Ligand SMILES: O=C(O)C1=C[C@@H](OP(=O)(O)O)[C@@H](O)[C@H](O)C1
């Protein structure tokens with residue numbers, strides 16, 4: 540019988556000393572998947588260099604191919620490193636898109652499908668049926684698309700592409716995912732009237748990810764008005780226009796750098812991540828501030844970002860609403876700190892890959908911790924932890940959070956560490972190499 544990877548247990552390596560390593564982190568998921576969509580919608584071919592090759596990005600590439608886009612995987616024009624050449628062509632249906640459990644695929648592609656010339660069916664992992672999509676579905680209908688779903692505002696569904704979309708003004712409640720806004724903006728240059736997206740509802744999470752969308756749209760020639768610089772709050776406008784093909788180098792995924800930086804903090808060691816960008820819209824850049832407040836220090840040099848720990852970890856009271864995807868890793872570090880932590884502003888994490896607030900509470904407490912869920916986050920009181928199984932619920936960031944705890948607690952076993960492949964192709968290999976084990 541073949542082993543079932545989802546029930547496999549991986550003994551998380553325990554760190555017997557301070558780590559001292561340089562860790563090259565693969566490309567950003569969020570940049571790669573935006574880059575793919577924008578290149579597919581462009582008026583000319585483009586390049587994506589150092590793309591992330593992981594489950595979420597391969598699903599995006601495959602879905603775009605199904606819609607008729609040509610994506611050639613190879614080395615770049617100057618022969619250095621991996622590069623994908625993206626050759627746009629008329630978008631076609633009928634097609635079937637597997638979104639896996641990738642928020643970026645399930646939200647960014649329905650507006651693209653509305654531009655195709657036939658029906659595009661969307662389905663994915665069981666969890667994809669539970670993740671919110673109503674903002675995209677309702678908005679596309681309001682902008683002129685025909686969509687068949689089962690009435691829950693979720694997958695599975697079929698977008699009946701009509702070869703184009705009117706576009707115009709639309710109100711959405713994107714408080715459950717910033718990706719609703721990003722999705723509509725990314726395809727909007729190809730809508731007949733462009734788009735005006737008005738967010739109405741509770742606070743929008745993950746604003747840096749919307750900034751990333753705006754920056755990347757502008758970099759391919761789109762005209763975007765945003766709330767940031769004197770614009771109307773919670774309103775974005777994109778004018779209709781042709782998009783340029785681009786030669787884009789993808790930055791390392793700073794959120795995936797998190798477990799490695801955490802290793803420096805937890806073991807009182809030092810980790811350097813090369814190619815850390817000086818300026819970026821990636822939320823992972825906030826780790827410089829957050830992990831410094833938790834007890835380390837960092838320096839950005841030609842070699843990259845070097846993060847150094849002291850072996851002492853302090854608790855933190857922090858609003859993570861803008862950087863929600865960093866929460867599991869911060870919770871793991873906080874469970875090992877010398878004082879309590881309060882993580883706020885992340886109620887929407889209940890609808891991520893899994894209910895991350897419930898999962899972190901349960902798994903840390905089962906190792907002897909004392910975590911309670913609040914209305915919008917976690918309260919973490921550190922206690923001596925013991926070994927045991929850390930369940931991961933098909934959530935890559937649960938697995939990396941468990942590995943962080945395992946550095947300081949002997950006998951932690953991570954269930955289904957392979958789930959990290961959602962955004963990191965070889966996390967176990969990178970982790971053991973960093974530790975030299
Ligand atoms: O646009 C993106 O690339 C992302 C936006 C965020 O989503 P939410 O706003 O749904 O949290 C983030 O958590 C996710 O990992 C990636």
Ligand SMILES: C=C(OP(=O)(O)O)C(=O)O
Nearest residue numbers: 640641642643864891892
């Ligand atoms: C929330 C996340 O992913 P997704 O893009 O599937 O929403 C994440 O990577 O933490």
